Amino acid sequence: MRVGLGRGARGGPDGTARPVGPGNGAHLVGLGRGARVRLGREFDWLWSAYAVSTYGTWTAFGAFPLIAVRVLHSSAFAVSLLEAAGLAVAAVVAFSLGPWVEHRAKRPVMIAMDLVRFAAMASVPVAYVLGLLSYGQLLAVSVVSGAANLAFTAASGAYLKYLVPRGQLLVASGRFEGTSWVATAVGPPLGGALTGVLGPVVTVLADALSYLLSAFGVLRIRGGDVAAPRAEAGGPRGARLLGGWRFILRDRTLRGLFLNSVLVGGLIMATAPLLSVLLLGQYHFPAWQYGLAFGVPALGGFVGARLSARLVARYGQDRVMYVSGWLRSVFPLGLVFVRPGVPGLLVVIVVEGLLITSMGVFNPIYATERLHRTPADHAARILSTWSAVGKLLQAALMVVWGALATLTSPLAAIALSGVLLLATPLLLPGRPRPTAAAPAEPAKATEPDAPTSPTSPTSPTEEARSA
Secondary structure: OOOOOOOOOOOOOOOOOOOOOOOOOOOOOOOOOOOEEEEEEHHHHHHHHHHHHHHHHHOOOHHHHHHHHHHHHOOOOHHHHHHHHHOOOOOOOHHHHHHHOOOOOOOHHHHHHHHHHHHHHHHHHHHHHHHOHHHHHHHHHHHHHHHHHHHHHHHHHHHHHHHHOOHHHEEEEHHHOOOOOOHHHHHHHHHHHHHHHOOHHHHHHHHHHHHHHHHHHHHOOOOOOOOHHHHHHHHHHHHHHHHHHHHHHHOOHHHHHHHHHHHHHHHHHHHHHHHHHHHHHOOOOOOHHHHHHHHHHHHHHHHHHHHHHHHHHHHHHHHHHHHHHHHHHHHHHHHHHOOOOHHHHHHHHHHHHHHHHHHHHHHHHHHHHHHEEEOOOHHHHHHHHHHHHHHHHHHHHHHHHHHHHHOOOOHHHHHHHHHHHHHHHOOOOOOOOOOOOOOOOOOOOOOOOOOOOOOOOOOOOOOOOOO
16 A cells, blocks of 8 residues: 655755755755665665555555456446445544554554555455455455555654654655556556456455565664654543644645645545446456556656656745646546547546656655654654545545446546546645745755654644645
């Protein structure tokens, strides 16, 4: 599953910081062209763990909808419900998991969640071989793996805040984002080929094994960990559960990013099951074409992630985030032109490619800004709240869009989502300010902004990043 992890960077080719405009990421150094950052042994293990689980996840891309449509012969509404139920229940559980994760060392939590996801996903091929696989089991696995994924994401985001120097977060986020998009490009075509030769559950088994390897990678990390002091756990349980929500709403920038991200994510994800039904069920795309349609565009995400830091250094953080945020809300409307056959395949590749390139630029900036605005000792709670609300909205919109597709058609429901997405950039936190040259700052970003003690609180002036 995809999470936000990473660690820092040096300056430009000469090792110095590069100046950027005021209000446009002056704290972000190490964005120079041609720099190659060495991040250390702990980062290498963390990155390896992230990479192997991400490749496993994207190899199994669309496996559950494919199994539901081709093996269990489920309807469009049932496929949407399959996605929505897992998201909704997992999100509800995540509200309680946030405070629980917050006061525990993060690496053991990540290992435990990897093992839970392995057990849940491995049960699917076992049941398939025994002839016992059912729609109910897919729902249960979706719920369990979804809850474990949210807990893993909260723990890994908090660990990132502890591990990475403040000025290096954008470069680190871009590196993980790039890994994610390469996996997105390679995984679905490979998964489609494996499905065509060996059947639909082979990719689910590969995903399950990837979590075992991820757990091994996290286990190999040495050094400190981070956990909020137990003394801060007092107060009513309800107040603790809502603490992350209140913090997000108090910060104007976080509030805008939060509203924009959950609505964009919700409207895009609402159409994902419908696109599966449209391509696999109505237009009868072969599994390899289905994988190709979502694998090739992911190369744009890799390019966007690689360019993100350089664009910020040249044009400023606000401007790049604003423009890429707009673009990622415009392109999905192009899916209304999808048709059967090769022309439809090309439409999906082009539209998804433009969308994912924009996301590849936007996501590292947005992720970095959220971490900068999140106190380290509250990161797990805030990130779990953010993820939980986003997943709940995705679940609700999947059910609504599944009903719309049943009453009209999958293509009509996809078109409505594209129209509504056009309004979401209005929620982005402010227009870009004019870029002005700023004096170069000393390259102090090599000093971690996390405290020396892994359990010490960070200054409240450090606030949040997003998913």
